Amino acid sequence: MNKKTLENNKTSGLEWVDFIKETKNRSPRQITKNALSWVKNKGQALDIGGGALNDTKSLLENGFKVDVVDIEDITLDISKEIKNNNLEVHIKPIEDYDFSIEKYDIIVANYVLPFINPKKIKSLMNNIFSSLKIDGIFCGIFFGNNDFYKNRSDTVFHTKNQVLNLFKNHEKLYFSEVEKKCLNYRGNLEHCHSFEIIIKKNKPRHRKGSVGLIVNSKNEFLLVNLKSFKDKYFTLAGGGQDNGELLLETAYRELKEELNISREDLEFVGESKKPVVFYFSKPTVRECVEYTGSEKFYFGFKFIGNDNEIKLQEDEIRNYKWVSYENLKDYLLFDNQLEDTYEKIKEIFPNLP
Numbered sequence: 001m002n003k004k005t006l007e008n009n010k011t012s013g014l015e016w017v018d019f020i021k022e023t024k025n026r027s028p029r030q031i032t033k034n035a036l037s038w039v040k041n042k043g044q045a046l047d048i049g050g051g052a053l054n055d056t057k058s059l060l061e062n063g064f065k066v067d068v069v070d071i072e073d074i075t076l077d078i079s080k081e082i083k084n085n086n087l088e089v090h091i092k093p094i095e096d097y098d099f100s101i102e103k104y105d106i107i108v109a110n111y112v113l114p115f116i117n118p119k120k121i122k123s124l125m126n127n128i129f130s131s132l133k134i135d136g137i138f139c140g141i142f143f144g145n146n147d148f149y150k151n152r153s154d155t156v157f158h159t160k161n162q163v164l165n166l167f168k169n170h171e172k173l174y175f176s177e178v179e180k181k182c183l184n185y186r187g188n189l190e191h192c193h194s195f196e197i198i199i200k201k202n203k204p205r206h207r208k209g210s211v212g213l214i215v216n217s218k219n220e221f222l223l224v225n226l227k228s229f230k231d232k233y234f235t236l237a238g239g240g241q242d243n244g245e246l247l248l249e250t251a252y253r254e255l256k257e258e259l260n261i262s263r264e265d266l267e268f269v270g271e272s273k274k275p276v277v278f279y280f281s282k283p284t285v286r287e288c289v290e291y292t293g294s295e296k297f298y299f300g301f302k303f304i305g306n307d308n309e310i311k312l313q314e315d316e317i318r319n320y321k322w323v324s325y326e327n328l329k330d331y332l333l334f335d336n337q338l339e340d341t342y343e344k345i346k347e348i349f350p351n352l353p
């Protein structure tokens with residue numbers, strides 16, 4: 001991160017240095033104390049937007065090694081006064097922090113995520129979840145939409161559903177809406193509104209998806225070349241299941257989105273009983289859920305439409321091709337891809353080739 005970008009972050013109009021000075025030597029927040037009681041292993045902790053390090057001190061006292069990320073140099077100065085080898089302070093925006101996978105037993109983010117640019121929050125939340133260990137604990141406080149600060153353009157004020165949505169795939173251990181008169185850090189009485197949440201990271205799972213095994217009147221199979229692949233690598237069309245969607249519906253939706261093939265252009269032939277399971281080289285996080293691999297369910301169709309109706313989804317697909325059974329070996333070049341496809345063809349189209 002260059003100095004200029006860092007300065008831009010600092011000059012968002014928020015008086016962090018004053019806030020940090022005023023809140024120095026306060027007690028840790030109650031939610032942090034509560035969250036600590038849920039942590040099994042007192043190993044590694046991350047305090048995002050640690051400010052005056054009051055929560056950090058409590059994490060250190062409980063035996064954690066603590067990483068703190070904050071944009072203000074004063075946080076580093078305060079850390080020097082604490083003099084603890086288990087504390088490491090990183091002065092940078094959390095959006096630029098180099099998250100390690102499954103490093104932390106607890107991540108604390110009190111009154112900081114509302115200051116992240118909404119365009120970046122999804123990928124940040126994914127990074128946060130991916131860097132929590134399984135059964136790791138996250139605790140955070142968000143500003144509610146009735147807070148006295150609510151007209152600030154540089155802060156996000158959440159509704160209850162918006163906060164719950166950020167954590168919808170995880171086990172909620174505690175959730176509380178707090179709306180009351182309170183003293184702000186300058187000692188003025190204000191109307192405060194916030195949401196406090198503690199969650200536990202769930203075990204990762206495989207992402208389910210559907211694949212269309214489509215054959216035309218010449219007994220050729222429809223393959224696509226994705227823009228994310230090199231030119232010579234092809235695959236069957238398909239994609240990941242959306243929440244609440246049946247897998248057959250996923251197949252129809254993906255074929256429409258990727259190739260403009262409607263269900264009227266397809267005659268359903270059958271489906272494979274077992275998915276093809278693939279393990280990712282490292283876990284990936286989507287919508288705050290960690291996946292260690294994918295399970296692809298195969299559906300067979302005869303194409304009864306016209307080729308001239310096929311239109312590629314330009315962002316994702318470079319090309320498509322009808323390929324005979326004999327020539328599949330020239331296009332399905334990833335590990336096991338050809339063998340898996342042969343097996344599914346045999347199961348769904350027993351009379352082919």
Ligand SMILES: C[S@@+](CC[C@H](N)C(=O)[O-])C[C@H]1O[C@@H](n2cnc3c(N)ncnc32)[C@H](O)[C@@H]1O
Pocket residue numbers: 009016019020023029048049050051052069070071072092093094095109110111112115116
């Ligand atoms: C309202 S204070 C909260 C401090 C502390 N967590 C607490 O609960 O008292 C917000 C803190 O987040 C820091 N901060 C703001 N934007 C940040 C960002 N993009 N990355 C890291 N820290 C940030 C500020 O410097 C400040 O210390």
